Amino acid sequence: xxxxADISRTRxxxxxxQNVTKTFSTISAGRRTxxxxxxxxxxxxxxxxxxxxxxxxxxxxxxxxxxxxxxxxPTEGTISMDGAPTIRPGRRARRRxxxxxxxxxxxxxxxxxxxxxxxxxxxxxLRNFFGNNRGxxxxxxxxxxxxxxLDESLxxxxxxxxxxxxxxxxxLARALAVEPEIIVLDEPTASLDVxxxxxxxxxxxxxxxxxxxxxxxxSHDLAVVQSLxxxxxxxYLGSIIESGPTDRVFTNPQHPYTxxxxxxxxxxxxxxxxxxWRLDGEIPSPTDRPSGCxxxxxCPVVQPDCHAQRPPLVAVDADHLSACIHPxxxxxxxxxxxxxx
Amino acid sequence: MTxxxxxxxxxxxxxxxxxxxxxxxxxxPVLKDVTxxxxxxxxxxxxxxxxxxxxxxxxxxLGLAPRRLVRTSGQIxxxxxxxxxxxxxxxxxxxxxxxxxxFQDARAALNPVFTVGHQLEATVRAHQKVSRKQAKSLAADxxxxxxxxxxxxxxxxxxxxxxxxxxQRVALAQxxxxxxxxxxxxxxxxxxxxxxxxxxxxxITTLGAxxxxxxxxxxxxxxxxxxxxxxxxxxxxxxVCEQTDAKTVFSTPTHPYTQLLLDASELKQRxxxxxxxxx
Numbered sequence: 001x002x003x004x005a006d007i008s009r010t011r012x013x014x015x016x017x018q019n020v021t022k023t024f025s026t027i028s029a030g031r032r033t034x035x036x037x038x039x040x041x042x043x044x045x046x047x048x049x050x051x052x053x054x055x056x057x058x059x060x061x062x063x064x065x066x067x068x069x070x071x072x073x074p075t076e077g078t079i080s081m082d083g084a085p086t087i088r089p090g091r092r093a094r095r096r097x098x099x100x101x102x103x104x105x106x107x108x109x110x111x112x113x114x115x116x117x118x119x120x121x122x123x124x125x126l127r128n129f130f131g132n133n134r135g136x137x138x139x140x141x142x143x144x145x146x147x148x149x150l151d152e153s154l155x156x157x158x159x160x161x162x163x164x165x166x167x168x169x170x171x172l173a174r175a176l177a178v179e180p181e182i183i184v185l186d187e188p189t190a191s192l193d194v195x196x197x198x199x200x201x202x203x204x205x206x207x208x209x210x211x212x213x214x215x216x217x218x219s220h221d222l223a224v225v226q227s228l229x230x231x232x233x234x235x236y237l238g239s240i241i242e243s244g245p246t247d248r249v250f251t252n253p254q255h256p257y258t259x260x261x262x263x264x265x266x267x268x269x270x271x272x273x274x275x276x277w278r279l280d281g282e283i284p285s286p287t288d289r290p291s292g293c294x295x296x297x298x299c300p301v302v303q304p305d306c307h308a309q310r311p312p313l314v315a316v317d318a319d320h321l322s323a324c325i326h327p328x329x330x331x332x333x334x335x336x337x338x339x340x341x
Numbered sequence: 342m343t344x345x346x347x348x349x350x351x352x353x354x355x356x357x358x359x360x361x362x363x364x365x366x367x368x369x370p371v372l373k374d375v376t377x378x379x380x381x382x383x384x385x386x387x388x389x390x391x392x393x394x395x396x397x398x399x400x401x402x403l404g405l406a407p408r409r410l411v412r413t414s415g416q417i418x419x420x421x422x423x424x425x426x427x428x429x430x431x432x433x434x435x436x437x438x439x440x441x442x443x444f445q446d447a448r449a450a451l452n453p454v455f456t457v458g459h460q461l462e463a464t465v466r467a468h469q470k471v472s473r474k475q476a477k478s479l480a481a482d483x484x485x486x487x488x489x490x491x492x493x494x495x496x497x498x499x500x501x502x503x504x505x506x507x508x509q510r511v512a513l514a515q516x517x518x519x520x521x522x523x524x525x526x527x528x529x530x531x532x533x534x535x536x537x538x539x540x541x542x543x544x545i546t547t548l549g550a551x552x553x554x555x556x557x558x559x560x561x562x563x564x565x566x567x568x569x570x571x572x573x574x575x576x577x578x579x580x581v582c583e584q585t586d587a588k589t590v591f592s593t594p595t596h597p598y599t600q601l602l603l604d605a606s607e608l609k610q611r612x613x614x615x616x617x618x619x620x
Binding site for chain 1: 538561602
């Protein structure tokens with residue numbers, strides 16, 4: 001196998017997301033309108049890989065993750081695992097699929113039942129899928145705790161008696177209980193302090209090595225994305241505007257939005273040189289998406305022809321795609337003029 | 342109690358401040374001998390993890406700490422007065438007017454059932470004797486000063502109609518109404534997107550300079566400290582472990598905990614080349 005082969009191509013995808021669109025109907029200014037949260041999303045997830053969805057709030061990354069986890073039904077398009085669509089009628093089939101895709105939520109306080117003990121939190125999914133054998137349950141619960149490096153002395157504690165890091169580990173253990181193939185990680189470190197953030201990320205990596213589980217990471221913390229993800233999908237206003245292997249997207253972004261996102265993150269140094277590459281204003285409402293390129297009203301190098309039509313995702317080089325028709329402007333000298341703040 | 346004279350260029354000095362939580366008679370120390378000062382016209386940062394006491398310290402400055410927090414020793418001095426010895430009534434003339442605070446979640450700090458304009462006007466009228474009309478125009482000026490476009494329309498809107506970044510600007514505008522000289526900001530950009538974070542931080546820096554304010558950021562993000570602050574106070578478990586220039590903290594941190602925070606803030610990039618070979 002060659003060094004350049006991408007994980008997604010050397011391994012068969014376990015999930016295929018094809019043309020997934022999700023619209024919501026809302027009332028804005030007294031009129032019923034349609035809001036496009038996710039627009040024709042297309043990607044695959046292979047076993048053991050980590051894919052990150054990044055973008056500002058309102059970019060549709062959470063909606064996309066919810067579709068993957070079957071918490072929302074796409075308006076159009078299909079999501080399939082091993083060739084069979086996951087959204088199918090019948091409770092039994094759905095239940096089987098839910099075992100294959102699990103979620104770890106952003107806020108452990110909101111996603112753990114305050115009245116359940118650690119043991120109960122972990123036994124519930126095990127009972128649901130693997131039966132009631134008490135000895136077996138005890139054994140699996142102990143295994144799960146060991147997997148997420150939680151001490152057995154915590155078994156009878158309730159969430160409020162756990163630290164933030166411990167709660168987030170418990171959330172991971174609960175997801176792992178049913179031996180899923182994909183875990184959706186929704187901002188897994190947003191509730192944690194910097195010192196525990198690193199530990200959580202290291203744990204996620206170890207768990208992945210042992211179980212070969214795939215992660216779909218939803219995050220706006222680019223440092224976390226960089227340390228965990230193999231591939232990145234950058235979303236803006238519901239569409240993927242750039243995708244590719246993490247190192248290439250971060251070192252050589254091909255879309256003005258990605259570049260601005262990367263360069264906006266503060267650096268760990270005193271008065272770091274700041275990029276002049278900045279976006280104007282805020283993400284527009286998904287009820288009125290610009291007709292041409294989605295970024296036209298914020299792009300620092302917008303050109304007249306950017307308004308004409310929505311640029312498609314095209315390959316910049318092997319498996320690095322971008323939806324910008326003027327990538328040459330990304331290195332325009334005028335925009336590279338860096339100013340010390 | 343010895344009264345050390347406030348250095349002429351210090352706006353605020355916290356001196357040997359210790360406080361404990363009163364848990365049904367049992368005192369549990371949470372702030373231990375906290376000592377630091379905020380130089381005038383500087384932007385400082387109190388950095389620490391949750392539970393380090395950074396927010397409690399800031400709340401103590403304003404006399405807003407929970408009632409069960411009991412001061413056991415030390416004092417907080419602001420210009421010529423000792424804040425920790427003021428009565429609630431005296432404190433009220435300082436709080437908001439001289440020392441103001443922006444809270445972490447701006448949308449939670451705003452009342453959801455009143456328009457933004459109404460809330461800003463109420464703030465003006467609580468501090469100054471002015472007519473409704475004057476209050477309205479002062480409120481509008483404040484919104485304009487935090488660069489909110491389309492002020493007259495925005496005044497009539499409710500907090501839920503504001504994005505996170507815009508709500509943070511409103512919260513900032515509300516504190517500026519009384520022209521405070523010391524502004525405490527508790528995690529003002531947590532929960533905002535990085536793109537918006539830069540805008541809000543730039544605005545805070547500009548306003549600080551324009552209005553000759555002394556600002557103090559309470560944060561866990563050392564990146565912000567490096568980008569915007571002059572001074573940094575590192576807290577851990579209720580104690581100040583390092584107080585230094587923002588520049589020094591990045592070049593030569595002296596306390597091991599500071600080094601630990603710096604290391605933890607920079608994450609290692611995943612080595613994808615190696616993973617691809619395995620695959």
